[in-house]
Amino acid sequence: MCESDSAACASSQNSSRLPPVAVIGGGITGLVAAWRLSRAGRGVRLFEASSRMGGAIRTLHERDGWMPEAGPNTLLVKTREFHALIDDLGLAARLMQANPGAAKRFLIRGGRIRAVPQSPVGALVTPLLSPPAKLRIAAEVLFASRRERAEDLSLADFAREHYGREFVDYALNPLVAGIYAGDPEKLSARLSFPFLWQAERTHGSLIRGQVAQMRARLRQGGPKAALISFAGGVQTLTDTLAAALPDGVAALDAPVKSLTPVSGAPPVPGARTSASEARWRIRWQDALRGGGGAREEIFSSVVLALPAAALARLEIAGARPLAPLAAVDYPPVASLFVGYRRGQIAHPLDGFGVLAPERERRRFLGVLFSSSLFPGRAPDGCAALTVMVGGTRQPRLARLPSDELMREVLPDVSRLLGIRGGPVFTHHQLAERAIPQYNLGYERHLAVVEACESAHSGLHIGGHVRDGISVPACVASGERLAARVLGEA
Numbered sequence: 001m002c003e004s005d006s007a008a009c010a011s012s013q014n015s016s017r018l019p020p021v022a023v024i025g026g027g028i029t030g031l032v033a034a035w036r037l038s039r040a041g042r043g044v045r046l047f048e049a050s051s052r053m054g055g056a057i058r059t060l061h062e063r064d065g066w067m068p069e070a071g072p073n074t075l076l077v078k079t080r081e082f083h084a085l086i087d088d089l090g091l092a093a094r095l096m097q098a099n100p101g102a103a104k105r106f107l108i109r110g111g112r113i114r115a116v117p118q119s120p121v122g123a124l125v126t127p128l129l130s131p132p133a134k135l136r137i138a139a140e141v142l143f144a145s146r147r148e149r150a151e152d153l154s155l156a157d158f159a160r161e162h163y164g165r166e167f168v169d170y171a172l173n174p175l176v177a178g179i180y181a182g183d184p185e186k187l188s189a190r191l192s193f194p195f196l197w198q199a200e201r202t203h204g205s206l207i208r209g210q211v212a213q214m215r216a217r218l219r220q221g222g223p224k225a226a227l228i229s230f231a232g233g234v235q236t237l238t239d240t241l242a243a244a245l246p247d248g249v250a251a252l253d254a255p256v257k258s259l260t261p262v263s264g265a266p267p268v269p270g271a272r273t274s275a276s277e278a279r280w281r282i283r284w285q286d287a288l289r290g291g292g293g294a295r296e297e298i299f300s301s302v303v304l305a306l307p308a309a310a311l312a313r314l315e316i317a318g319a320r321p322l323a324p325l326a327a328v329d330y331p332p333v334a335s336l337f338v339g340y341r342r343g344q345i346a347h348p349l350d351g352f353g354v355l356a357p358e359r360e361r362r363r364f365l366g367v368l369f370s371s372s373l374f375p376g377r378a379p380d381g382c383a384a385l386t387v388m389v390g391g392t393r394q395p396r397l398a399r400l401p402s403d404e405l406m407r408e409v410l411p412d413v414s415r416l417l418g419i420r421g422g423p424v425f426t427h428h429q430l431a432e433r434a435i436p437q438y439n440l441g442y443e444r445h446l447a448v449v450e451a452c453e454s455a456h457s458g459l460h461i462g463g464h465v466r467d468g469i470s471v472p473a474c475v476a477s478g479e480r481l482a483a484r485v486l487g488e489a
């Protein structure tokens with residue numbers, strides 16, 4: 001393995017004599033970090049509290065070929081680094097680009113489904129927005145000038161300044177429901193969509209700025225943005241990462257309770273000692289071992305890839321420095337996967353899905369046309385939809401038990417898409433704390449994370465609390481965390 005690159009080989013042999021790194025949290029962020037570290041020759045233990053790896057990512061393979069996604073359904077990939085990871089994992093052949101028809105998206109206005117325009121001419125004639133709203137957008141593209149803001153503001157206020165109220169109500173509001181399950185009146189413009197903030201600074205117009213960002217990415221050899229999944233669903237990614245970890249690295253049912261910096265720890269046999277190396281005693285609950293199973297071990301560095309509530313509970317150096325993160329807003333989201341015989345549905349399902357603006361007062365945030373997006377999600381002759389319910393808009397609905405949820409939501413979906421009769425297959429999953437909301441003032445949470453990291457050498461914190469909520473953002477977070485650990489050695 002080391003024949004072709006003796007320098008890399010020597011470095012990897014040095015690394016392998018360092019004490020192991022503890023990666024805490026077996027979601028996509030922790031898995032990528034653990035895998036990159038072990039690939040670089042570092043000893044690693046990956047601690048996961050539950051009995052499965054993958055965190056929010058979960059694909060089910062049900063009877064007759066139904067394939068519900070209980071977490072993310074699609075990944076919007078824009079970076080070379082993501083594709084490099086897929087290649088390194090040998091996953092390229094199983095990666096699936098969404099059906100090109102998925103570029104077509106729908107919104108509801110006036111109780112009817114309307115296609116989102118995909119061209120300037122389409123934008124001129126669409127009934128989605130009134131003529132004054134269209135004029136306002138055109139004026140922004142032509143005349144908006146660059147702006148450097150001192151103060152953050154809500155995403156809705158930010159977009160209203162550019163495009164007016166109607167755009168916010170009928171375009172931004174449903175888009176934000178589809179991505180964050182959140183409320184644009186509360187989200188921070190600077191943190192929730194940083195590329196829009198940047199577009200205003202560099203180009204004035206958000207539309208011109210985004211076109212320029214895309215062109216710059218392509219000029220620098222970056223890939224075209226692609227909407228992807230895998231033949232076996234999104235969980236293929238986390239399953240492959242978990243399977244690629246060397247034996248003994250991954251510990252399931254192993255919730256970590258505390259991290260304690262250790263001074264004057266006994267040297268690890270055969271390990272290189274380095275002044276810059278911190279030592280941490282990790283205490284975890286080994287649920288698979290009898291008698292309560294509290295265990296502890298010494299590690300060189302610690303990577304935390306946990307949701308906010310878990311970070312808040314963690315005892316670090318005898319205190320709970322991340323306790324303020326308990327206040328991060330995580331609304332609940334129910335994913336209702338419903339299967340029908342194709343003939344039951346009048347709508348052609350010729351696109352990605354349909355999003356519901358809050359003003360339309362529907363019982364759902366959006367409906368994904370799952371079996372139109374990727375093959376293999378429904379048996380032949382059938383169609384699968386994934387209905388997203390709840391978020392900050394309707395948390396009560398998200399928490400309903402399955403039968404009540406279906407009674408409340410499915411008639412509304414059926415009216416919209418022209419569905420006759422009940423589903424032939426259903427799967428319901430509640431994410432009680434689904435997605436962290438980067439609301440106005442979220443900087444105070446980031447400051448808590450930064451203060452904790454700088455107070456403790458050898459402690460690295462990432463994941464969706466800090467680095468972006470999408471799966472590709474979490475992949476990048478895992479890569480960064482691993483690089484930082486390797487950089488300290």
Ligand SMILES: Cc1cc2nc3c(=O)[nH]c(=O)nc-3n(C[C@H](O)[C@H](O)[C@H](O)COP(=O)(O)OP(=O)(O)OC[C@H]3O[C@@H](n4cnc5c(N)ncnc54)[C@H](O)[C@@H]3O)c2cc1C
Pocket residue numbers: 024025026027028029030047048049050053054055056057070071072073074075076254255256257305306307310333335431433434435462463464465468469470471472474
């Ligand atoms: C319903 C839903 C739909 C989504 N849709 C999309 C989508 O379409 N596209 C997209 O890109 N993103 C989507 N997301 C967001 C994305 O899936 C998540 O932000 C991302 O997967 C988070 O990954 P993570 O590794 O940071 O955290 P997590 O996946 O939350 O993983 C953290 C892990 O830490 C473990 N843990 C907790 N406490 C401890 C402890 N004390 N010790 C050890 N382990 C612990 C947890 O059990 C968990 O496995 C969706 C999320 C949800 C919930």
